[in-house]
Amino acid sequence: MIKRDLSFRQLFNLSFGFFGVQIAYALQSANISRIFATLGADPHQLSFFWILPPLMGMIVQPLIGKFSDKTWCKLGRRMPYLIVGALIAIAVMVLLPNAGNFTFAQSVFLGLNAAMWFGLFSLMFLDTSINIAMQPFKMMVGDMVNEEQKGTAYAIQSALCNAGSICGYIFPIFFTWIGIANTAAEGVIPDSVKWSFYVGAAILILCVLYTFFTVKEMDPQEYAEFHGIDLKAKEEKQEEPSFIKLLIDAPSTFWTVGLVQFFCWAAFMYMWTYSNGAIATQCYGWDGASTASEAFQTAGNWVGVVFCVQAVGSLLWAMVLPFLEKHFKNTGAYAISLVVGAIGFISTLWVSNPYVLWISYLLVGAAWAAMLALPFTILTNSLKGGNMGYYLGLFNCTICLPQIIAALAGGLVLNYICAGAQVGMLVVAGVLLLLGAVSVALVKENDNK
Secondary structure (H helix, E strand, O other): OOOOOOOHHHHHHHHHHHHHHHHHHHHHHHHHHHHHHHOOOOOOOHHHHOOHHHHHHHHHHHHHHHHHHOOOEOOEOOHHHHHHHHHHHHHHHHHHHHHHHOOOOOOEEOOEEHHHHHHHHHHHHHHHHHHHHHHHHHHHHHHHOOHHHHHHHHHHHHHHHHHHHHHHHHHHHHHHHOOOOOOOOOOOOOHHHHHHHHHHHHHHHHHHHHHHHHOOOOOHHHHHHHHOOOHHHHHHHOOOOOHHHHHHHOOHHHHHHHHHHHHHHHHHHHHHHHHHHHHHHHHHOOOOOOOOOHHHHHHHHHHHHHHHHHHHHHHHHHHHHHHHHHHHHHHHHHHHHHHHHHHHHHHHHHOOOOOOHHHHHHHHHHHHHHHHHHHHHHHHOOOOOOOHHHHHHHHOHHHHHHHHHHHHHHHHHHHHHOOOOHHHHHHHHHHHHHHHHHHHHHOOOOOOO
16 A cells, blocks of 8 residues: 555644643643742752653553554544543643642641642643643554654644643743732742643643544554555464563664663753752842742743743754754754753853843753654654554653653752752753763664664
8 A cells, every 4th residue: 555645734633632732741841840849849859749740651651552552443543542631631730730729738748748749649640641642642643644754744743842832831921921920828829820721721622622523543454554564464363462572672773762862851851840940049039948939930930931932942943953854864963953952951050141041941942852853753764553552652661761760860969969059950951961962873763673
């Protein structure tokens, strides 16, 4: 069967729901440290609260990949998981920012107040649901797009991802600008953050429904022909490869790109965790005392702004990537992008003007653009269709595991390497990206061995 090309509109529809999912993810990324610091978390504890999101992703995404590979029903193959994930996400997005409002908020268990425990469980369900809703989009590109168009498809997905990020990041400062309160009583999340999550939840479900009604997934026969799978031979064999077997048979790109991913995602974990404290101290004179102070909460809004600038930088760099790929291949473009991002992170050490931070985070966007598109392009071109979803789910561990390790080590790195200065963690992030750029040399494209 000829692997037909899809129109731009079809490629767009395939990933449009990702726009809404990314708004939810951006709200989580930009506001979780702010939320838990407001609820009473110590800076040296902050990274521990970030363990749950990647941990849940590492558990959920391989399972979603495995089960959806075998799900063929009237709703589709990946679509049922997309809808369920989105519905759970919108419920949690309404509850999470209200953690400090409940009457039990001041009771303490195992050193954490009840509001933080409620926030932790809400965060766990939020990230689980985001992962459930996010993974089908990556899989549908692998399912339905031919090798020649995969780069374009993931570039569209990257653009929608960044556009969603811009909206999610800018919501708190936008709602502050229109008059919604950006400060609240000690231990209570400001209304500007709450409304950001409410509106994000509404957009999420609308975008997911758009993709659901405009995309028709392949049936088993069409999918088998598209990917060159012999259904009769598969039925006769009836032996499902084990988790270990799949890892043993994984192409070398699975492991080498995974190594690059390790350094990249550890770096961004530190950005998400420590940008709020770093910007508050460097640019707004925060003394590290009250998180209910105007300086800390203003910095919290500015985190959304610079993360938005990072997303804009990512969109702009996505336009540069095709040129780099043409002249330096995917691997060369990958390495160059990570070096540019590293320069952005390291430069924050000397920045005290919040507007100058735009330059730093604009450069960081180059690394983010490459991370969103190139690993999946390189990997899926090395995979066969039979276990595409399972492999992409397993590959998500190369995103989640480094975040977990970085979160576990965060307090120690902050204390012993950065002497308690949160801006030092952004410099560490830059060093990690440089290590990732060096590791790209190990990646061999289109390697099925």
